[in-house]
Amino acid sequence: MTYFIPPYPKRHKKSLNPLKILQLARKDLLSIWGENAFRFQFIGIKIFNRSVFIANCPQVIKHVFITNHSNYERKSTQMRNALEPLLGDGLFISDGEKWKKHRDMMSPLFSSEQVAKYSEIMIQVTEEYVQKWGALDKDSTLDVLPEMGTLTAEIICRTLFGNQLGTQHAEEIVKNFAEYQSAIEQIDFTSFFGLPKLLPNLKHKTALKAAQKIHAIIDAIIAKGVTSDNKNTLLAQLLSKKDSETSDTYTTKEIRNELIVLFMAGHETTANTLAWAWYLISQSPDVEQKLHTEVDTILSTNKVHFDDFSKLTYTRAIFDETLRLYPPVPVLSREVKNDDTIRNRHIPAGSIMLVVPWLLHRHERLWDKPNHFIPERFLPDAKIKPEKFTYIPFSAGPRVCIAQFFGTVEATLCLAILAKNFRLTLPAGTKVTHDCRLTLRPKDKLSMQLTPR
């Protein structure tokens, strides 16, 4: 088999000075790394007055995310400031006792039994896309990134709010989210390094306006309470939940914050991964062949069902390998709470600890052929399994993505159902590159040709 090596940004021969790092990071967080970054284990740098450390090997990552996780739980002040107007003090940006309370409230909603129920929505929405794509002219061109974005937004909206409300509000929420995100990305991309804003708050008003619109839509949905339209939704479960200590139900604001977190964290990550997967498949004929053989066999007769997920091992391996090469959250940034010592180095309170899946997942000492697209390395019978804490697209430890299973089932089923019915090919000569700000996605929408199979 021949395996595809997707192009990646130039790696600098020598380390860059802090000013150059910030200049480049402003446009593209992937362009700042030197060749050494894919070999070192732990490094400390000073960016102006800030000590920034990068944990880049399993032992140190285990220390940060597991052994001493409470010391590395807090997102940077700048990141919290950027997201707080939209998310309030919900799960994503809180820490300490508040985070724990919210995590305990939300975790049962993402058990495997619950995900099995949500999978019906994933399948239904994807089958509607099969109808929609099937009605297009032969050899139509699709903008794959926005197409995957509306697919996953529709899935999360229906999971949260039910069929009717989901469809009605998906578009409006997506539009305002995009406005909010583009505004904060321009203001606050330096938040990863814990640095103050370099740009004035020109876009702040746009962000606040978008946040207010999203709040109004969601508050109106919550105010309607549980109805026959939404009785099986995540919203209905949240409305009926009680605080384990006080037995009080949660306030509208608490519920709203969590719903927005789920929407924000839950649709773009999966959409980006699906878009990258289509690109990688289109450049890898052998992988595409194996994918087709699997989906034609497993999804051959009956209606697609949750049980098919565990049989779709090759499709799942494509998803896992896509997440390795293109982790949607390529940099995880934490503010250090108390002084610590790692590898005999003093880590002062207030410094920034980065864990960078982009580096770790392509580390030359941890992976064989780190830049090749090889789904086989994630098959259940693979001879060499990725070592623990070398593969962390969903983060790790207590703050691991709450919906890791949801996202994996969703992407695997969506990819399988669509690949059963269509091929997506990249027009000859198209150059695919990335856009990396808060998340890592294909640049310029990724136009591909759709062909029914």
Ligand code: HEM
């Ligand atoms: C391919 C799919 C996904 C990837 C790669 C992904 C990745 C991640 C990562 C890396 C984090 C940790 C962020 C940090 O610590 O700064 C995270 C947290 C989170 N994710 Fe996901 N995610 C995915 C899908 C989803 C979905 C579908 C949902 C919701 C339905 C979701 C909800 C959340 C929430 C609520 C958190 C915060 C958890 C906490 O702080 O306790 N994610 N995700």
